[in-house]
Amino acid sequence: MATIINCTNLGFSYNETRVLNGIDLSISPGKMLGILGANGAGKSTLLKILCGVLKPKTGKALFKDKELSSMDRRDIAKCIAYIPQDPMFAFPFTVKEVVLMGRAPYIGRFEFEREKDRDIAENALQAVGILHLKDRLINEISSGERQLASIARGLVQEPEIMILDEPATYLDVKHRTKIINILNELKEERGISIIAATHDIFTSLFYFDEIVILKEGKVLAQGTTEMVINSELLSSAYEIPVTVKKENGRVFVFPK
Amino acid sequence: MSTNRKFIISISALFILWLIVALIALFTGTYSIGLLEALSNTDDLTNTIFFQIRIPRVLMATIAGGTLAIAGAALQALFRNPLASPFTLGISGGASLGALLAIRSGLAVGILGFSLVSISAFVFSILTMLFVYSVSKVGGVVATGRLLLAGVVANFLYSAVVMFIQFFSNFTESLHTLRWIMGSLDVVGFDTVWKTLIFVIPGCAILLSLTKEMNLFGLGDDVATSLGVNVRRMEKKIYFATSLAAGAVISVTGPIGFVGLIIPHILRMILGVDNRIILPCSFLLGAAFLTAADTVSRTIISPVEIPVGIITASIGGVFFLWLLIRTKKEIIV
Numbered sequence: 001m002a003t004i005i006n007c008t009n010l011g012f013s014y015n016e017t018r019v020l021n022g023i024d025l026s027i028s029p030g031k032m033l034g035i036l037g038a039n040g041a042g043k044s045t046l047l048k049i050l051c052g053v054l055k056p057k058t059g060k061a062l063f064k065d066k067e068l069s070s071m072d073r074r075d076i077a078k079c080i081a082y083i084p085q086d087p088m089f090a091f092p093f094t095v096k097e098v099v100l101m102g103r104a105p106y107i108g109r110f111e112f113e114r115e116k117d118r119d120i121a122e123n124a125l126q127a128v129g130i131l132h133l134k135d136r137l138i139n140e141i142s143s144g145e146r147q148l149a150s151i152a153r154g155l156v157q158e159p160e161i162m163i164l165d166e167p168a169t170y171l172d173v174k175h176r177t178k179i180i181n182i183l184n185e186l187k188e189e190r191g192i193s194i195i196a197a198t199h200d201i202f203t204s205l206f207y208f209d210e211i212v213i214l215k216e217g218k219v220l221a222q223g224t225t226e227m228v229i230n231s232e233l234l235s236s237a238y239e240i241p242v243t244v245k246k247e248n249g250r251v252f253v254f255p256k
Numbered sequence: 257m258s259t260n261r262k263f264i265i266s267i268s269a270l271f272i273l274w275l276i277v278a279l280i281a282l283f284t285g286t287y288s289i290g291l292l293e294a295l296s297n298t299d300d301l302t303n304t305i306f307f308q309i310r311i312p313r314v315l316m317a318t319i320a321g322g323t324l325a326i327a328g329a330a331l332q333a334l335f336r337n338p339l340a341s342p343f344t345l346g347i348s349g350g351a352s353l354g355a356l357l358a359i360r361s362g363l364a365v366g367i368l369g370f371s372l373v374s375i376s377a378f379v380f381s382i383l384t385m386l387f388v389y390s391v392s393k394v395g396g397v398v399a400t401g402r403l404l405l406a407g408v409v410a411n412f413l414y415s416a417v418v419m420f421i422q423f424f425s426n427f428t429e430s431l432h433t434l435r436w437i438m439g440s441l442d443v444v445g446f447d448t449v450w451k452t453l454i455f456v457i458p459g460c461a462i463l464l465s466l467t468k469e470m471n472l473f474g475l476g477d478d479v480a481t482s483l484g485v486n487v488r489r490m491e492k493k494i495y496f497a498t499s500l501a502a503g504a505v506i507s508v509t510g511p512i513g514f515v516g517l518i519i520p521h522i523l524r525m526i527l528g529v530d531n532r533i534i535l536p537c538s539f540l541l542g543a544a545f546l547t548a549a550d551t552v553s554r555t556i557i558s559p560v561e562i563p564v565g566i567i568t569a570s571i572g573g574v575f576f577l578w579l580l581i582r583t584k585k586e587i588i589v
Contacts, residue, residue: 048478051482052481052482053478053481053482072484073481073484073485073486074484076482076484077482077483077484080482081482082478082479082482084476084478084479087475087476087479088336088474088475088476088479089474089475090336090337090473090474090475090476091333091336091338091474091524091529092529093471093474093528093529093530094528097471097528097529097530098475101471101472101475101483102483104468104472104483104484104485105483105484107468109465109468110465112258112259112260112263112532113258113259113260118258157483
């Protein structure tokens with residue numbers, strides 16, 4: 001099967017500290033891929049390389065056979081959306097203004113958004129269920145709603161891949177479930193590939209089609225959730241003993 | 257309302273406001289001039305005052321107010337902090353010292369139409385900006401406390417050097433410097449206006465071309481990059497353009513305070529935070545504000561002209577205090 005992202009021997013270091021080392025990874029389109037690993041395993045760095053924000057120090061990251069680090073940034077933005085762990089909003093933009101910023105790669109330097117862009121933004125807000133918040137200020141809504149606004153912002157980029165760094169970490173169980181369901185819908189209905197780093201191994205692992213486990217900057221395992229999620233690998237990744245149970249085709253993980 | 261319509265309406269309204277203020281300013285002053293008098297060319301004195309003093313002065317107020325306000329708005333976007341401005345960051349102080357050093361060392365000459373005083377002011381303002389930015393940025397984020405402290409430190413250092421120069425000046429030079437440091441729009445003839453515009457036009461044009469990137473930059477470095485912005489290049493352009501434009505203005509007018517802080521703030525309260533609207537509107541409202549403040553400074557105790565910097569600093573000081581109190585929960589770290 002064709003791959004949408006292909007990494008070979010990817011390495012990255014911040015100053016002298018090596019964060020990623022010899023990562024080989026291929027990601028198929030239209031899947032939901034989860035990236036697991038303890039804090040400092042290199043998840044965030046890997047995601048930033050996959051969306052072109054960071055350039056790898058060694059190796060290559062290919063998006064459909066094109067090297068990401070040599071692609072035009074705006075072209076990348078039309079294909080890959082990035083939603084960070086803790087989005088910053090330095091100024092009190094309205095929710096709709098934030099979402100419209102996702103149209104930036106389609107709008108020229110001295111242009112404003114057109115009617116079409118505004119429709120796309122409203123549709124995206126509708127899709128994540130916060131259309132009623134469009135005129136509220138981004139810093140005055142809850143963190144769960146902010147995360148949904150960020151996803152809507154990513155959605156209006158009309159991406160083929162959406163990359164999310166721990167999209168549900170700070171959220172309660174209701175918003176967590178909502179977000180994972182929305183991501184699942186985006187995958188099913190729009191064919192968007194989802195790549196998400198997650199710490200949430202206890203509740204939502206069964207949504208992912210594939211899992212990559214990172215440990216100390218290296219790929220510990222990659223495969224279908226069925227294949228990869230077992231107590232041996234997870235205990236090694238997180239350095240705590242865990243139990244894995246499978247029930248009705250779903251996997252559940254518990255700390256021992 | 258769509259951003260497009262909001263842009264057109266606010267730009268037009270502010271342009272009309274500026275026009276009204278400018279017209280009032282042209283015909284107000286110690287020496288009163290009527291419209292017909294000015295144009296009918298009857299009397300040499302009237303003519304000279306109107307064309308060699310009033311018009312250049314209103315133009316200078318427009319350029320200076322507009323530039324300081326747009327520079328303030330751009331710095332607030334760059335530092336992601338509403339308390340940034342040429343004055344609070346010490347950039348005005350740096351530009352003043354640069355200009356003063358050039359004047360005192362006899363470099364007040366032009367090369368190919370570029371004034372060395374402006375160039376020296378530009379160099380000092382860009383150095384100050386780099387200093388403040390590197391000191392206040394911790395782990396990729398600008399800390400408000402460090403930002404303001406760095407500005408205070410820069411201002412102290414510069415005023416120490418200025419006082420040192422003052423100490424060794426004779427009385428006339430000293431008084432001249434003092435009046436200039438208070439900020440004044442006392443220009444005669446169009447020469448200064450053109451020489452300032454050479455720097456101000458490209459500086460403001462660069463800033464206006466970056467407004468969309470500034471918005472995206474407000475979502476953080478990574479998101480901005482992922483949306484197609486070359487963040488490092490944008491930062492460098494803002495350093496360069498604000499130093500160029502604000503440096504040139506300050507080298508002529510002295511450090512007129514707080515315009516760059518107040519104007520973008522007032523506009524954000526009314527129009528929201530979209531930089532595509534805030535930057536051009538800041539220029540127009542800054543222009544109208546400083547023209548009005550200058551008219552007040554020329555007429556309040558006529559025939560004595562008090563430096564306009566005193567007016568803007570007293571309005572601005574109160575405003576800044578109010579901002580600090582109002583926003584202390586959110587932004588003062």
